[in-house]
Amino acid sequence: MGRLIIISSRLPFSLDKEGDKISLRQSSGGLVSAIKSYFENTSAQRNDLTGKIWMGVADFPQEDWAQAMEQQDAGQEFEVLPVFVDKDLYENYYNGFANSVLWPLFHYFSNLANYETQYFDAYVQVNQLFADKILPLLEPGDQVWIHDYQLMLLPDLLRKKRPDATIGFFLHIPFPSYEIFRLLPTEWKKTLLHGVMGADLIGFHTYDYVQHFLQSVKMLLGVDNYFHNLQYQDRLIRIDLFPIGIDYNKFHLAASDPEVEELRDKILKDLEGKKIIFSVDRLDYSKGLMNRLNGFEYFLERYPEWREKMVFVLNIVPSRDTIPAYNDRKKMIEEKVGTINGRFSSISWQPVIYRYNHLSFKELVALYQAADVALITPLRDGMNLVAKEYVASSTGGRGVLILSELAGAASELGEAILVNPTDTSDVASSITRALAMPLYEQRNRIGLMQRRLQEYDVFKWVNDFMDQLIQVKQEQQKQKVKLLDDKTMAAIQRHYQGAKNRCLLLDYDGTLVPFSKIPSEAAPDNAVKDLLGRLAADPKNHVVIISGRDVNSLDRWLSFLPVTLVAEHGASFKMRNSNWQQKVSVSDLWKEEIRRVMQMFVTRCAGSFIEEKTNTIAWHYRNTQTGLGFSRSRELLNTLSQLIQNTTLQVIDGNKVVEVRIGGFDKGAAALKIINEMDPDFVLCMGDDTTDEDMFKALEGEAYTIKVNNGASSAQYTIMSQQQVLPLLQSLLQPRTIPNSEPEVQLPEAHH
Numbered sequence: 001m002g003r004l005i006i007i008s009s010r011l012p013f014s015l016d017k018e019g020d021k022i023s024l025r026q027s028s029g030g031l032v033s034a035i036k037s038y039f040e041n042t043s044a045q046r047n048d049l050t051g052k053i054w055m056g057v058a059d060f061p062q063e064d065w066a067q068a069m070e071q072q073d074a075g076q077e078f079e080v081l082p083v084f085v086d087k088d089l090y091e092n093y094y095n096g097f098a099n100s101v102l103w104p105l106f107h108y109f110s111n112l113a114n115y116e117t118q119y120f121d122a123y124v125q126v127n128q129l130f131a132d133k134i135l136p137l138l139e140p141g142d143q144v145w146i147h148d149y150q151l152m153l154l155p156d157l158l159r160k161k162r163p164d165a166t167i168g169f170f171l172h173i174p175f176p177s178y179e180i181f182r183l184l185p186t187e188w189k190k191t192l193l194h195g196v197m198g199a200d201l202i203g204f205h206t207y208d209y210v211q212h213f214l215q216s217v218k219m220l221l222g223v224d225n226y227f228h229n230l231q232y233q234d235r236l237i238r239i240d241l242f243p244i245g246i247d248y249n250k251f252h253l254a255a256s257d258p259e260v261e262e263l264r265d266k267i268l269k270d271l272e273g274k275k276i277i278f279s280v281d282r283l284d285y286s287k288g289l290m291n292r293l294n295g296f297e298y299f300l301e302r303y304p305e306w307r308e309k310m311v312f313v314l315n316i317v318p319s320r321d322t323i324p325a326y327n328d329r330k331k332m333i334e335e336k337v338g339t340i341n342g343r344f345s346s347i348s349w350q351p352v353i354y355r356y357n358h359l360s361f362k363e364l365v366a367l368y369q370a371a372d373v374a375l376i377t378p379l380r381d382g383m384n385l386v387a388k389e390y391v392a393s394s395t396g397g398r399g400v401l402i403l404s405e406l407a408g409a410a411s412e413l414g415e416a417i418l419v420n421p422t423d424t425s426d427v428a429s430s431i432t433r434a435l436a437m438p439l440y441e442q443r444n445r446i447g448l449m450q451r452r453l454q455e456y457d458v459f460k461w462v463n464d465f466m467d468q469l470i471q472v473k474q475e476q477q478k479q480k481v482k483l484l485d486d487k488t489m490a491a492i493q494r495h496y497q498g499a500k501n502r503c504l505l506l507d508y509d510g511t512l513v514p515f516s517k518i519p520s521e522a523a524p525d526n527a528v529k530d531l532l533g534r535l536a537a538d539p540k541n542h543v544v545i546i547s548g549r550d551v552n553s554l555d556r557w558l559s560f561l562p563v564t565l566v567a568e569h570g571a572s573f574k575m576r577n578s579n580w581q582q583k584v585s586v587s588d589l590w591k592e593e594i595r596r597v598m599q600m601f602v603t604r605c606a607g608s609f610i611e612e613k614t615n616t617i618a619w620h621y622r623n624t625q626t627g628l629g630f631s632r633s634r635e636l637l638n639t640l641s642q643l644i645q646n647t648t649l650q651v652i653d654g655n656k657v658v659e660v661r662i663g664g665f666d667k668g669a670a671a672l673k674i675i676n677e678m679d680p681d682f683v684l685c686m687g688d689d690t691t692d693e694d695m696f697k698a699l700e701g702e703a704y705t706i707k708v709n710n711g712a713s714s715a716q717y718t719i720m721s722q723q724q725v726l727p728l729l730q731s732l733l734q735p736r737t738i739p740n741s742e743p744e745v746q747l748p749e750a751h752h
């Protein structure tokens, strides 16, 4: 491994200027907390790291930066690479697209999203600035890790110039459901997805976000996944969940730091005799502060016995206060705090202690320690580190966490009291439950959560992500489909000539014949018939045409030849010189329902049509207006996938066709069955479509697998077009002069 290059939209600090003196101040926020901890703890880092770089926008002028670097001692744990962005451009990028479009939308506040074109333009430009800065500095072996929603286009911008670079991307906020994501203007949403897909590994906090992302990729880019892997533009990409952890020991051990103890004791003394409820958040509508206050107000109303016996310490950290949606919120919150205090305070007691400031780390931990209850109720939150930090800071197992079920952290912290923040009475009753919880129960719950947080801490998180990134790279290497070159072809020919029992498995449409506008007109021409005839005439050959076509077409076009025909992906067979056999006979009732749905799509999409076969029914959109056909096919896929749930049917997203078929057949199983029966010493398998991938996978190590047309594939080799298929087969019959050198190609062993 080489250098680790972290790229986030902002650098993890800003500059403080006092007269001539300039100093660095660390900024707060989840991402900064996590990566800083990792960089500070050298013993937890991978030992093969040769350097650490952090790149991000500097929110200070270039001159100040130069001066700060002169004054700064060389004690930084990492090299800093500042990006300088013009103020107006930055405004449109950061406060504009990032925080007035993506942030609200991804947190399900679609009504707050402001789709301004200049915002998007600025987003593209700033992502490009990042790319321009880092590209000339990239070295082989570098691991680039791009963070968060402000830089979704960067992975692809790097990929375009450095196809082999190692690039990871992590999203710290939720990835919303497709129904929300699709609200973005079409060009933007496709550009964003395509941008992220420049990465090799894409990480999210929870399983739901992974699923949402995969669904959007399927609907908008037409790419399906298998076990969290995607094949996109010739590359394997892995999408997985990496729930971010915290620096557990930093929080847990800080609790016994004398300064923290002193601060905590002071808080406890000042609020003596009262239970403490605590929350700390950036000022953000996603954090659900108004709902929290409503819940707290209802608690005071509904459970008067707790009045004077508790206080709610509400700490809000200033954030993005130049955006109107944030500033308005501050006023509303302060009014609400005023109302509650006005309504319930007595001369000696005030229910809400409200502060609008940034706490030092020690103050923060002292408050975590002092609090009997942490009330953390965001309306949406990618993860929420505050909840984890509160749990980690507890000593002796004291403390109760009330956590919103809409925070990513809820999927790991099941022992918290989980609430729906919009349910005011649920919040209120959870507060009483927490305040009254016996110590043994608190200990039990906190203990279980602490063990989990200690186990998967921030160091595990980073190393886990880096390990997977390296693994994906290795798999890509293994999987790289090689262009079939002359040398390999010569080796295949040599093997062919020496073999006595050969099997040639050939797909029909798109392989033996080009695609035709009307499927029923794709009859083989004389050249195909002649070639197949000559191949089949050699007694050492067994030619198999393996297709998704129905029995009738294959029978009409090819049954005059001594070849084996496989129709409908293996549902029907006609072994060489014998009769058709059908593998299943099931009721055709299912087709009626599917036909009805497909018929609707035929009406809604001019040029599309339905094709029915014995075991499949397909909707073709090859002849439709390009964009429309594709987008209708996404809708149809979605509808059909829902419809066939819990049945044995399968929906296949093929080449310009959406097909439903009875499950249990695929070309892979059919191909294996044939070669198991005939035990050949040479197998060649060619195909072009998604369904042919099943054969390529099933025959791995047993056959020369060749994919027609460029594109990601499990096949060993690829040829660039369908027009090369016949000449290739022809060359088996009449080999050119074969060079004598040893082949580099891996020869599949004879099948046993």
Ligand code: GDG
Pocket (backbone or CB within 6 Å): 028, 029, 030, 031, 033, 172, 173, 244, 280, 281, 282, 317, 357, 358, 359, 360, 361, 364, 381, 382, 383, 384, 385, 386, 387, 389
């Ligand atoms: C994003 C996602 C995801 C807060 N106030 C003070 C302070 N903090 C520190 C906390 C914590 C961090 O800031 C806040 O992290 P969160 O996770 O709660 O929230 P976001 O900043 O919105 O972070 C979030 C996160 O990224 C990581 O992936 O969990 O869902 O929105 O570490 O301790 N620290 C100090 N004083 C404060 O007043 N010292």
